[in-house]
Amino acid sequence: MSxxxxxxxxxVTFRAKRRLGFNTRVSFNDEAGPxxxxxxxxxxxxxxxxxxxxxxWAYQRHFDHYLSSPIPxxxxxxxxxxxxxxxxxxxxxxYQDPILLAExxxxxxxxxxxxxxxxxxxxxxxxxxxxxxAVDTDARTEAKRRQARFLAAIAGEVLHTVDGPGQGAxxxxxxxxxxxxxxxxxxxxxxxxxxxxxxxxxxLGIGLISGTVQHDHAEGESxxxxxxxxIDAFRATWxxxxxxxxxxxxxxxxxLVGTTAELRxxxxxxxxxxxxxxxxxxxxxxxxxxAAPAIQPPGIQISPVFHGTPDQVIEAVLKDPGLAAAxxxxxxxxxxxxxxxxxxxxxxxxxxVAPSLGWSPTAS
Numbered sequence: 001m002s003x004x005x006x007x008x009x010x011x012v013t014f015r016a017k018r019r020l021g022f023n024t025r026v027s028f029n030d031e032a033g034p035x036x037x038x039x040x041x042x043x044x045x046x047x048x049x050x051x052x053x054x055x056x057w058a059y060q061r062h063f064d065h066y067l068s069s070p071i072p073x074x075x076x077x078x079x080x081x082x083x084x085x086x087x088x089x090x091x092x093x094x095y096q097d098p099i100l101l102a103e104x105x106x107x108x109x110x111x112x113x114x115x116x117x118x119x120x121x122x123x124x125x126x127x128x129x130x131x132x133x134a135v136d137t138d139a140r141t142e143a144k145r146r147q148a149r150f151l152a153a154i155a156g157e158v159l160h161t162v163d164g165p166g167q168g169a170x171x172x173x174x175x176x177x178x179x180x181x182x183x184x185x186x187x188x189x190x191x192x193x194x195x196x197x198x199x200x201x202x203x204l205g206i207g208l209i210s211g212t213v214q215h216d217h218a219e220g221e222s223x224x225x226x227x228x229x230x231i232d233a234f235r236a237t238w239x240x241x242x243x244x245x246x247x248x249x250x251x252x253x254x255x256l257v258g259t260t261a262e263l264r265x266x267x268x269x270x271x272x273x274x275x276x277x278x279x280x281x282x283x284x285x286x287x288x289x290x291a292a293p294a295i296q297p298p299g300i301q302i303s304p305v306f307h308g309t310p311d312q313v314i315e316a317v318l319k320d321p322g323l324a325a326a327x328x329x330x331x332x333x334x335x336x337x338x339x340x341x342x343x344x345x346x347x348x349x350x351x352x353v354a355p356s357l358g359w360s361p362t363a364s
Contacts, residue, residue: 016358052361
């Protein structure tokens, strides 16, 4: 079934979506195991490329039933695809060695034909200090320090000039990350959950991807309203600081198109689970119980789930301020859904809703 509204029917404030993506956690369960989960992840990216999706993203999560190391995964996916871009959404910088990450990212980017899009975050989460080690400063300050070092490294800047013996190179040698991918710096994004991080991205001259968890919204402000405000701030700051037009903004969203009564019931149940369990909703068997409370404290919201018939979903998406302001929508896939369910979600969105948002697929 295909329901396609003409481009002229788009509301004046709604930006046509020229790109469409998806975001997966590349999860695995105790029954099939991690190897099967990783193979299914590759198959999902292949299916998305066949459907014409322009981008595919994978979430990083340590010590659980999800992808923990996205860079080698993208290097593998890149050998099975040809044009879909591959992105991390997101890599928290607090636990990354910035130089090693820059080396791995440049290597993977060159292997896959410069299709890597890394979204990184500088949030205050310090949950795994007991494993990775504590630092003298707070988690956010440390994450920003590592982010700056990483951006300098992938830009090809000199990281150190050898000034004495025993430093692995002749004195006077300027050390830079090798191999160097010259365009990678332009494909780095800030994973944003707040107005402040959106502004920070513009100040740093990196792109923006707005996620499914949000901080510091005003009382009574909806998720989409806050998201649109943050996107506006990013664009205004970019124009002021960078002196150019800002790059396209990406927004992750749960858009579940129910093309049958059975699917509509299933997606409504997921929506209820997400509203009652929060970020702990839809976990594969064996995954850890979430440490965060199901009901978020004041100022924190999780994104809504857009579900229903194709017509209902189209209407809801067109009315949402955050999705209206974005240039690209990334479909957030429920982590516990299997390969066949995820491919069905990608197919139904591409065939019944996305064309009405101004999207057309990339030819395979």
